[in-house]
Amino acid sequence: MLGHDNNDAPRLQAMVVQACAEQQPLRVVGQASKARWLPPMSDAAQMLSVSEHVGIEHYAPDELVVTVRAGTPLAQLRSVLAAQQQMLAFDPPEFDQLGTVGGAVASGLAGPARPWRGGVRDAVLGVELLNGMGERLSFGGQVMKNVAGYDLSRLQVGACGTLGVLLSVSLRLAPLPMVEATHRTSLASEPDAYAWLRRFAVGSLPVTALSFEPSLPDAPCYVRLSGPAAVVAAASVDLGPRVSDADLYWCSLRDQKHEFFGASEQMQELWRVSVPFGAADLALPYPTLVEWGGALRWVQLPHEHDPRELLTRVQTLGGHARRFGGGQGLGPIVPAAGQAVLQRLQAAFDSQHILNPGLDVHAN
Amino acid sequence: MDRSIVLQLLAAQLPADGLITDAAGLKPYETDGLTALREVPWAVALPETEAQVRDLLKICARHDVPVVARGAGTGLSGGARPIAQGIVLGLSRMRQILSIDPVSATARLQPGVRNLAISEAAAPHGLYYAPDPSSQIACSIGGNVAENAGGVHCLKYGLTVNNVLGLRVLTMDGELLELGGATLDDPGYDLLALMCGSEGMLGVVTEVTVRLLPTPPQRAVLLVAFAELAEAADAVSQIINIGIIPAGLEMMDQLAISAAENFVHAGYPLDAAAILLCELDGDEIELAESIRLVSDVLQQAGATQVRVARDPLEQQQFWAGRKNAFPAVGQLGPDYYCMDGTIPRAALSKVLTTIANKAASYGLRVANVFHAGDGNLHPLILYDANVPGQLEDAEALGDEILRLCVAVGGTVTGEHGVGLEKLNPMCSQFSSAELEQFFRVKAAFDPQELLNPGKGIPTLQRCSELGGMHVHGGHVPFKNLPRF
Ligand SMILES: Cc1cc2nc3c(=O)[nH]c(=O)nc-3n(C[C@H](O)[C@H](O)[C@H](O)COP(=O)(O)OP(=O)(O)OC[C@H]3O[C@@H](n4cnc5c(N)ncnc54)[C@H](O)[C@@H]3O)c2cc1C
Numbered sequence: 001m002l003g004h005d006n007n008d009a010p011r012l013q014a015m016v017v018q019a020c021a022e023q024q025p026l027r028v029v030g031q032a033s034k035a036r037w038l039p040p041m042s043d044a045a046q047m048l049s050v051s052e053h054v055g056i057e058h059y060a061p062d063e064l065v066v067t068v069r070a071g072t073p074l075a076q077l078r079s080v081l082a083a084q085q086q087m088l089a090f091d092p093p094e095f096d097q098l099g100t101v102g103g104a105v106a107s108g109l110a111g112p113a114r115p116w117r118g119g120v121r122d123a124v125l126g127v128e129l130l131n132g133m134g135e136r137l138s139f140g141g142q143v144m145k146n147v148a149g150y151d152l153s154r155l156q157v158g159a160c161g162t163l164g165v166l167l168s169v170s171l172r173l174a175p176l177p178m179v180e181a182t183h184r185t186s187l188a189s190e191p192d193a194y195a196w197l198r199r200f201a202v203g204s205l206p207v208t209a210l211s212f213e214p215s216l217p218d219a220p221c222y223v224r225l226s227g228p229a230a231v232v233a234a235a236s237v238d239l240g241p242r243v244s245d246a247d248l249y250w251c252s253l254r255d256q257k258h259e260f261f262g263a264s265e266q267m268q269e270l271w272r273v274s275v276p277f278g279a280a281d282l283a284l285p286y287p288t289l290v291e292w293g294g295a296l297r298w299v300q301l302p303h304e305h306d307p308r309e310l311l312t313r314v315q316t317l318g319g320h321a322r323r324f325g326g327g328q329g330l331g332p333i334v335p336a337a338g339q340a341v342l343q344r345l346q347a348a349f350d351s352q353h354i355l356n357p358g359l360d361v362h363a364n
Numbered sequence: 365m366d367r368s369i370v371l372q373l374l375a376a377q378l379p380a381d382g383l384i385t386d387a388a389g390l391k392p393y394e395t396d397g398l399t400a401l402r403e404v405p406w407a408v409a410l411p412e413t414e415a416q417v418r419d420l421l422k423i424c425a426r427h428d429v430p431v432v433a434r435g436a437g438t439g440l441s442g443g444a445r446p447i448a449q450g451i452v453l454g455l456s457r458m459r460q461i462l463s464i465d466p467v468s469a470t471a472r473l474q475p476g477v478r479n480l481a482i483s484e485a486a487a488p489h490g491l492y493y494a495p496d497p498s499s500q501i502a503c504s505i506g507g508n509v510a511e512n513a514g515g516v517h518c519l520k521y522g523l524t525v526n527n528v529l530g531l532r533v534l535t536m537d538g539e540l541l542e543l544g545g546a547t548l549d550d551p552g553y554d555l556l557a558l559m560c561g562s563e564g565m566l567g568v569v570t571e572v573t574v575r576l577l578p579t580p581p582q583r584a585v586l587l588v589a590f591a592e593l594a595e596a597a598d599a600v601s602q603i604i605n606i607g608i609i610p611a612g613l614e615m616m617d618q619l620a621i622s623a624a625e626n627f628v629h630a631g632y633p634l635d636a637a638a639i640l641l642c643e644l645d646g647d648e649i650e651l652a653e654s655i656r657l658v659s660d661v662l663q664q665a666g667a668t669q670v671r672v673a674r675d676p677l678e679q680q681q682f683w684a685g686r687k688n689a690f691p692a693v694g695q696l697g698p699d700y701y702c703m704d705g706t707i708p709r710a711a712l713s714k715v716l717t718t719i720a721n722k723a724a725s726y727g728l729r730v731a732n733v734f735h736a737g738d739g740n741l742h743p744l745i746l747y748d749a750n751v752p753g754q755l756e757d758a759e760a761l762g763d764e765i766l767r768l769c770v771a772v773g774g775t776v777t778g779e780h781g782v783g784l785e786k787l788n789p790m791c792s793q794f795s796s797a798e799l800e801q802f803f804r805v806k807a808a809f810d811p812q813e814l815l816n817p818g819k820g821i822p823t824l825q826r827c828s829e830l831g832g833m834h835v836h837g838g839h840v841p842f843k844n845l846p847r848f
Contacts, residue, residue: 019574022453060708060710061605062601062605062710062737063601063708063710064603065708067436074572085607108549108554110549110792114548114549115548118522118526119548121525122522122525122526122555131801135797135801136797137795137797137798137801138798139798141706141773141774141775142708142773143706143707143708143738143739143740143774143775143778144518144519144706144737144738144777145514145518145523145706145735145738145740145771145775145778146706146737146775146777146778147511147512147563147635147778147779147780147782147819148775148777148786148790148793148794148800149559149776149782149790149793149794149798149802150558150561150562150777150805150806150821151512151525151557151558151560151561151562152558152802152805154525154554154557154558155553155554155555155557155558157554157557158549158551158552158553158554159553159554163553165701172629174609174610175604175605175606175607175608177607178606185801193549198467202469202578203578204578204580204581204647206650227650227651228403228653228654228657229653230648230650230652230653231647231649231650233651234647234649238490244760250502274548274549274550275547276465276467276468276470276545276546276547276548277467277468277469277470278467278468279468279548279763292548295547295548296548308471312657318545318547319547320547320550320551322551324745336650338535338539338540338555340539340551341535341539341541341808342552344807344808344809345553345805345808345809347808348801348804348805348807348808349801349804355553360808361551361552361553362577
C-alpha cells in the first residue's frame with residue numbers, strides 16, 4: 001500500500017566509511033532533479049546515489065507525522081499522504097517531475113504556501129543520517145516538541161548534503177484544507193501593488209498562496225484561499241473570477257514550469273530575491289514574477305547586465321538575492337559571517353571533507 | 365585564574381553598578397527555576413549593550429573563565445545555574461524593544477525583553493507574538509530562543525524556532541553571527557534553527573527578530589469532560605483528523621483537575637477522569653463552523669460534557685485553571701517535581717497507566733498536565749522533601765518516566781531543556797556516537813568549552829557509569845567502553 005520499499009542504508013554506510021578512509025570525495029544525489037542548479041560534478045567525485053533507499057518507514061496520520069527514507073520520490077509520498085487527506089505543508093518543488101524527499105530537505109526549497117504554512121525547517125522533526133565518517137546517527141524524533149540535544153535535524157535543511165547523507169526524515173504534516181479556491185484579479189490599476197499584496201499577505205484572511213505577475217500586460221494577481229467552505233466563500237468577495245485549473249497554476253510556479261521560467265538560458269539568468277513583506281517594487285526593468293505575497297521575487301536578468309545593480313537594490317530593501325540555475329550554484333552572493341565557525345561546523349560532521357566538496361552553500 | 369584581576373577587567377567594561385560581586389547581591393542568581401540546584405558564581409555581569417557583551421566574552425575567553433548566560437532565570441532544568449569560578453552574564457538590562465514594524469509584521473528585540481511585553485507592544489497594530497509559555501510575564505525572549513520555548517498555542521502557531529526570523533549571536537570569542545533577518549529564508553547553513561534550543565551553550569543571543577501574527581478576530585474556548593482518559597486522548601486525534609488544528613488543545617487528569625479547581629475555581633467538572641481545553645480562533649464564520657465540527661467530533665468521541673465559554677471572562681476562567689496548574693498542584697503537597705517528556709499521542713493511555721502504576725509502587729502521587737495536541741506531557745510528581753528518601757524516590761520515578769517516553773518513541777524533554785537536570789536521561793536517548801557529534805558541534809562554536817559548560821549533553825563517561833542500568837534501543841549502550 002505504501003509503495004516501493006527498499007533499505008539501502010547498509011550499502012550507503014559502507015560506501016561512506018570507505019570513502020572516508022580513502023578521502024574519496026562523494027557527490028550525494030537523490031534523483032539529480034536539481035542537478036542543473038548545482039555546479040558541475042568534478043571528475044574526482046564518486047556518485048553516492050540515495051535513490052534506492054526508499055519507502056515509508058512509519059506513517060501515523062493521527063499524529064500528523066511521517067518518517068520517510070530519503071530516496072523516496074516526492075510524488076509517491078504526496079500520493080500516500082493525499083489518500084489520508086494530508087500533505088506536506090512546505091510543498092517542495094518537483095523539478096522535471098523528479099525529486100526525492102532527501103533532496104527536498106537538503107535543498108531547503110519550499111513552494112508557494114511558504115509564508116503561511118511554513119518552510120522546510122518548520123516541518124522537519126527528525127533525521128537519520130550518515131555523517132562524513134560513516135556513522136549512522138539519529139537526531140530529533142517523531143514528535144513536534146523536542147529540545148533534547150542540539151537541533152541537528154533542522155540544521156540539515158539547506159545544507160545540501162554537506163553535513164551528512166540523509167537516510168530518512170520525519171516530517172510534520174498538515175491536513176488538506178477542506179476547501180480551496182484561487183481567484184485571479186488584476187493589479188494594473190492599483191497605485192501600489194506591493195502594499196496591496198502585503199495587506200493580503202499579513203492580514204487575517206485565509207490566504208495560502210499569493211502571486212503577482214507584474215510583467216504581464218494586465219498585471220494579474222492570484223490569491224488562493226483555504227479553509228472551511230463558508231470561510232473561503234466569505235473571503236473571496238471582491239477577489240475577481242475563480243480560476244478553474246488552479247492546482248496546475250500553483251504547481252507551475254512551484255516546479256518552474258510557468259512560462260516565465262521558460263525564458264532562454266542563453267539570454268538571461270534567473271535570480272531569486274528574498275525580501276521582507278511589504279518591500280517596495282524592485283523598480284528594475286527586468287521581467288519579474290512575485291510569489292509569497294511579495295516576499296519572494298524571481299528576476300530574469302539579461303546576461304550582459306551587471307547584477308550589482310540588482311544586489312544593491314535588494315539590499316536596500318533588507319533582502320538578499322542569489323543566482324538560480326545556469327550551473328552557477330545554489331549559493332548566495334552575500335557572504336555569511338562567521339566563516340571560521342561554519343568551516344569548523346562542517347568539519348564536525350565531515351572530518352575528511354568528502355561530502356559534496358566544491359558545493360559551497362554559503363558563498364557564491 | 366586570579367578572580368580579582370578578571371573582575372577588574374570586567375568592571376572596566378561595565379557601568380558602575382553593572383558588576384555584582386557581594387554575597388547578598390549574588391544570592392538571587394544562585395539558581396534558576398529549578399531551585400534544587402544552586403551554585404555561587406564569581407560575579408554577575410549586567411551589560412547594557414551588545415558591545416559590552418562582546419568585550420566581556422573576550423575577556424573571559426582570554427582568561428579561561430566560564431560564562432553562563434541568563435535571561436529571567438525561569439528555566440526549569442538548571443540551564444542558567446551558575447558555574448563556580450565562572451561569571452553569570454545577565455541580560456536583564458538589555459530589554460529594549462528596538463522596533464515593531466507593522467508593515468513587515470516583525471519586531472526587533474533585545475534579548476532581555478519579556479515574552480509578554482512583545483505582544484503588548486504589538487497589540488496597537490493588531491498583531492501579537494504567538495509563542496506563549498506559561499511563564500510569559502517573566503521569561504525573556506533570549507531565554508525563549510535558548511530553550512526553544514513553547515506554549516499552549518504552539519500546536520497551531522509553532523514553537524519559538526518557527527517564529528524567529530533573525531538573530532544576532534556572539535560566540536564565546538566575541539565573534540558576531542548575524543543569522544537570518546526579516547526575510548523568510550536565508551542561504552547557507554540554518555544556524556538560526558541550531559541556536560534555538562541550544563541552551564546558551566553555542567552563543568549568546570544579543571538580538572532577536574520575530575514574526576508577528578494578526579490577532580485573531582475572535583476565539584472560542586471549549587471545556588470538554590470525559591469519563592475515560594483514553595477517550596479524551598482519542599478525541600484529540602479525531603479533531604486533528606477532520607482537518608482542524610485548534611489554536612490550543614490541553615488535557616488534564618483527575619488529580620490536576622481537582623487541584624486546579626480548588627486553586628482558581630475554574631468551573632471544572634470534578635467527576636471527570638480527564639478534561640480537554642480546546643481553543644479555536646478565526647473570524648465569526650470560521651469560528652462558528654469550527655465549533656460545530658469540533659463539537660460533533662467530541663460528542664462522538666464520548667464526551668460527557670462540552671461547554672463553550674459564554675464570554676471572554678469565562679474563556680479566561682477556563683484557561684486560568686490550566687495556566688495555574690503547576691502552582692495548584694503545588695498546593696497538594698509540600699513539593700512537586702515537574703517532568704517534561706514528549707510522546708506520540710497514540711501511546712498516551714499506555715504511558716499514563718504505566719506512570720500511575722510506577723507511582724503507586726513508590727507510594728507517590730502524580731498529576732498530569734498535557735499539551736495534548738503535540739504530545740508534550742508534564743507529569744507533576746508530588747513528594748515531601750522532609751521525608752527522608754522521598755526526593756530520591758521522586759527523582760527515580762521521574763527518571764523512569766522519561767525513559768518510558770523514549771521507549772515509546774518520544775523524547776526526554778519537550779520544552780524545558782536538558783540543562784543539568786536531564787543529563788542522565790539523555791544517555792537513554794542518544795548513542796555514544798550521537799553524543800560525540802553533539803560535542804563536536806559544541807567545539808565548532810566554543811572550542812575552549814567555556815560557554816555554559818557541563819550542561820545539555822552528558823559526557824560519555826557519565827553515560828557509561830549509568831550504562832549498567834540503561835538500555836538504548838534494545839542494545840547495551842557503549843559496548844566498547846570499559847565499565848566503571
Ligand atoms: C511557572 C513556569 C511555567 C513555565 N511554562 C513554560 C511553558 O509553558 N513553556 C516553556 O517552554 N517553558 C516554560 N517554562 C520554562 C521557562 O520559562 C522557559 O524555558 C523560558 O524560555 C526561560 O526563559 P528565561 O529568560 O527565564 O531563561 P533563563 O532561565 O534565564 O535561561 C534559560 C537558558 O537559556 C540560556 N539563555 C538565557 N538567555 C540567553 C541569551 N540571551 N543567549 C543565550 N542563552 C541564553 C541560559 O544560559 C539557560 O541555559 C516555565 C517556567 C516556569 C517557572
